[in-house]
Amino acid sequence: MYQLTILKNVMMKHKAGFVNIVGNPNVGKSTLMNQLVGERISIATFKAQTTRHRIMGIVNTDDMQIVFSDTPGVLKPNYKLQESMLAFSESALADADVLLYVTDVVENPEKNMDFLEKVQKMEIPVLLLINKIDEAPLISPQGGKTPTEIIGELVDKWHGLLPNAEILPISAKNKFGVDILLKRIKELLPESPAFFDKDQLTDKPARFFVSEIIREKILLYYDKEIPYSVEVVVERFKEEDRQIHINAVIYVERDSQKGIVIGHQGVALKKVSTEARKALEKFFDKHIYLEIFVKVDKDWRSSKKELDNFGYNPE
Numbered sequence: 001m002y003q004l005t006i007l008k009n010v011m012m013k014h015k016a017g018f019v020n021i022v023g024n025p026n027v028g029k030s031t032l033m034n035q036l037v038g039e040r041i042s043i044a045t046f047k048a049q050t051t052r053h054r055i056m057g058i059v060n061t062d063d064m065q066i067v068f069s070d071t072p073g074v075l076k077p078n079y080k081l082q083e084s085m086l087a088f089s090e091s092a093l094a095d096a097d098v099l100l101y102v103t104d105v106v107e108n109p110e111k112n113m114d115f116l117e118k119v120q121k122m123e124i125p126v127l128l129l130i131n132k133i134d135e136a137p138l139i140s141p142q143g144g145k146t147p148t149e150i151i152g153e154l155v156d157k158w159h160g161l162l163p164n165a166e167i168l169p170i171s172a173k174n175k176f177g178v179d180i181l182l183k184r185i186k187e188l189l190p191e192s193p194a195f196f197d198k199d200q201l202t203d204k205p206a207r208f209f210v211s212e213i214i215r216e217k218i219l220l221y222y223d224k225e226i227p228y229s230v231e232v233v234v235e236r237f238k239e240e241d242r243q244i245h246i247n248a249v250i251y252v253e254r255d256s257q258k259g260i261v262i263g264h265q266g267v268a269l270k271k272v273s274t275e276a277r278k279a280l281e282k283f284f285d286k287h288i289y290l291e292i293f294v295k296v297d298k299d300w301r302s303s304k305k306e307l308d309n310f311g312y313n314p315e
Contacts, residue, residue, distance in 0.1 A: 017097030025073025
């Protein structure tokens with residue numbers, strides 16, 4: 001009986017919870033997610049709106065499980081794809097045990113007030129993270145303000161907007177403040193058994209990360225509207241002991257975009273394929289055989305049917 005009592009007490013001390021990351025585009029949510037998880041889970045580029053889905057990254061210890069969620073940047077939707085992206089972000093408000101609201105040193109605190117008002121009403125712990133504080137010295141001084149004064153004014157502003165939130169200045173890129181943040185998250189987690197197997201890193205299948213890595217290369221190597229008009233679908237994923245065979249399709253909305261993605265004599269597509277293959281080999285630690293095709297799916301971003309087919313239903 002004494003041993004059973006000890007075992008029960010130990011089990012009750014296990015903590016687990018959902019820590020969801022939200023905020024406007026291009027404030028560093030995905031970079032922060034990758035730092036917290038310790039793995040490269042989310043696309044992190046200099047371009048806005050790189051995250052389209054809600055992506056979970058799971059951190060496990062013997063007595064704790066933290067389920068982090070990266071979400072798309074909050075924006076006013078202009079087409080159905082962006083409506084789905086906003087729905088992913090809003091869904092993160094519904095099931096969070098701890099909410100991380102990420103901003104930065106240049107963003108207008110009152111941007112997207114509709115979403116912020118929903119955060120204001122939340123009763124769970126909210127940690128307001130002022131990211132990119134390393135860039136404060138680069139801001140043109142107004143009235144001779146120092147970086148410390150600039151950050152101090154932002155802290156005061158956010159205290160007014162989210163009076164119940166704890167505010168932490170961080171630099172996700174440089175890992176400044178990340179350890180302090182992780183410690184505070186652990187303190188705030190509720191007692192709970194684990195939600196996922198302890199050896200699980202994410203809720204997404206391998207095919208998802210293949211498509212995300214290919215899409216990341218498109219974001220890096222194409223300009224203007226092209227990166228935002230493409231979707232990547234993995235049609236074949238055959239894994240063997242030492243190698244993986246992958247066939248993927250890049251969908252675009254117009255024939256002109258197809259020509260741009262392929263490039264003159266296929267040079268552009270070959271570059272994307274080569275860089276994606278290298279990244280995939282690093283990600284899976286196996287030799288990768290990768291074939292990529294380009295197809296037109298007219299106006300897929302505005303088609304509910306196609307968005308459902310591509311997995312953009314947040315329900």
